[in-house]
Amino acid sequence: MTESSANKPANGEVCHRTTNGVKPCRNGFVKNHYQQQQHQKSCYLEEKVYHIASNGGLYSRPFLESFEQTPMLVAVLTYMGYGILTIFGYLRDFLRDWKIEKCHIAREREEQKDFVPLYQDFENFYTRNLYMRIRDSWNRPICSVPGAKVDLVERASPDYNWTFEYTGRVVRDVINMGSYNYLGFAENKGMCAESAATVTECYGVGVASTRQEMGNLDRHRDLEELVARFLGVESAMAFGMGFATNSMNIPAIIGKGSLILSDELNHASLVLGARLSGATIRVFKHNNMQSLEKLLRDAIIHGQPRTHRPWRKILIVVEGIYSMEGSIVRLPEVIALKKRYKAYLYLDEAHSIGALGPQGRGVVDYFGLDPRDVDILMGTFTKSFGAAGGYIAGRKDLMDYLRTHSHSAVYATSMSPPVVEQIIASMKCIMGEDGTTIGEAFVIHPALISFL
Numbered sequence: 001m002t003e004s005s006a007n008k009p010a011n012g013e014v015c016h017r018t019t020n021g022v023k024p025c026r027n028g029f030v031k032n033h034y035q036q037q038q039h040q041k042s043c044y045l046e047e048k049v050y051h052i053a054s055n056g057g058l059y060s061r062p063f064l065e066s067f068e069q070t071p072m073l074v075a076v077l078t079y080m081g082y083g084i085l086t087i088f089g090y091l092r093d094f095l096r097d098w099k100i101e102k103c104h105i106a107r108e109r110e111e112q113k114d115f116v117p118l119y120q121d122f123e124n125f126y127t128r129n130l131y132m133r134i135r136d137s138w139n140r141p142i143c144s145v146p147g148a149k150v151d152l153v154e155r156a157s158p159d160y161n162w163t164f165e166y167t168g169r170v171v172r173d174v175i176n177m178g179s180y181n182y183l184g185f186a187e188n189k190g191m192c193a194e195s196a197a198t199v200t201e202c203y204g205v206g207v208a209s210t211r212q213e214m215g216n217l218d219r220h221r222d223l224e225e226l227v228a229r230f231l232g233v234e235s236a237m238a239f240g241m242g243f244a245t246n247s248m249n250i251p252a253i254i255g256k257g258s259l260i261l262s263d264e265l266n267h268a269s270l271v272l273g274a275r276l277s278g279a280t281i282r283v284f285k286h287n288n289m290q291s292l293e294k295l296l297r298d299a300i301i302h303g304q305p306r307t308h309r310p311w312r313k314i315l316i317v318v319e320g321i322y323s324m325e326g327s328i329v330r331l332p333e334v335i336a337l338k339k340r341y342k343a344y345l346y347l348d349e350a351h352s353i354g355a356l357g358p359q360g361r362g363v364v365d366y367f368g369l370d371p372r373d374v375d376i377l378m379g380t381f382t383k384s385f386g387a388a389g390g391y392i393a394g395r396k397d398l399m400d401y402l403r404t405h406s407h408s409a410v411y412a413t414s415m416s417p418p419v420v421e422q423i424i425a426s427m428k429c430i431m432g433e434d435g436t437t438i439g440e441a442f443v444i445h446p447a448l449i450s451f452l
């Protein structure tokens with residue numbers, strides 16, 4: 001991959017290309033291309049040229065991302081605030097040690113004072129001295145469904161946030177910035193809730209067995225067929241929990257003697273799955289293709305440590321949209337790299353499925369790629385579908401293998417029927433197969449995509 005110079009627009013904003021080998025912003029981010037001004041059009045065209053050139057025709061649209069930088073004053077004031085609270089925290093801990101101030105949080109018991117301390121790590125210090133003072137700013141109980149607006153239970157604290165009492169009042173219609181009910185399907189009224197209620201009357205709530213034994217319902221099969229059709233792949237499997245979909249299936253796919261290349265900002269469930277697998281894990285910088293390519297090259301050249309035998313498998317693990325940063329994986333480039341170095345790709349679409357792409361089919365749809373280029377597609381039903389659980393999708397032989405080898409398929413109880421029904425109803429709505437036109441509202445017109 002060749003190096004090329006970055007563009008400097010008139011307003012002094014540095015406009016980097018999204019290329020491998022091109023000087024990126026922090027962690028390879030593309031920076032602030034949003035406004036449609038003249039200088040940005042030149043970046044735009046160069047991006048397009050690059051993607052066509054470097055990905056062998058895989059992707060011909062420009063890939064633009066915008067990230068707001070923290071203003072210096074805000075950063076300085078925040079760090080100063082934390083510094084002051086930390087100094088006062090140490091002072092108050094000193095007073096608590098001498099029993100001058102009352103301590104409300106778990107402490108070492110007197111009879112265990114000679115043991116290695118259980119609670120004296122920094123997290124405990126942080127909770128006691130910093131978090132407790134500010135927790136009421138966002139940590140409020142909700143008493144409604146997690147829609148665009150929520151109702152809060154009002155409460156008051158007589159002792160500076162250590163304990164709370166409910167006043168009996170409800171604060172209504174507060175804007176919800178916390179839940180991931182992206183398309184508004186997590187409701188207690190409407191089409192999805194009604195079909196879930198109907199199915200509950202017929203099937204009940206609990207299945208009381210695993211898919212391998214007596215918990216395999218026709219609705220589970222319907223769901224898996226629908227997911228496979230939605231994603232455009234041969235087959236799919238559904239699991240009762242998104243977190244377990246990652247943490248239990250990665251160990252079934254890969255093990256000792258293999259290598260996992262993991263984005264540094266991957267979700268905890270991916271990290272846990274990678275650790276449980278026993279494979280060697282190497283971490284690349286977030287969404288940074290130079291960093292990923294270097295690890296791939298090193299892995300091929302040097303093989304396993306000490307023996308230098310080739311790795312049995314190399315698995316690249318990325319997410320579609322990174323939930324905390326909002327960044328979108330550079331999928332065309334990841335696919336180009338995985339093909340060049342003959343690695344496998346595991347894509348977690350927890351936050352992108354349903355919410356991204358002209359037809360809501362995730363990051364693969366967003367980039368207009370072939371889903372068969374991703375070896376293992378994973379996603380959750382907790383976000384856009386307003387339900388619970390996760391899926392793995394891809395080739396039929398992979399699904400057949402997972403049905404017998406994945407711990408969450410063999411040992412975990414099957415999904416609850418109303419949850420399955422909620423997913424089927426919301427997915428059909430997105431696909432426009434529910435007999436309504438509601439799903440059309442979620443479909444982004446292709447002409448608009450280049451502006452997103």
Ligand SMILES: Cc1ncc(COP(=O)(O)O)c(C=O)c1O
Pocket residue numbers: 241242243244246267269319323348350351380381382388389390
């Ligand atoms: C990227 C990613 N993968 C997996 C999960 C776990 O999914 P669930 O919450 O459905 O268990 C999450 C949860 O937010 C996530 O962000």
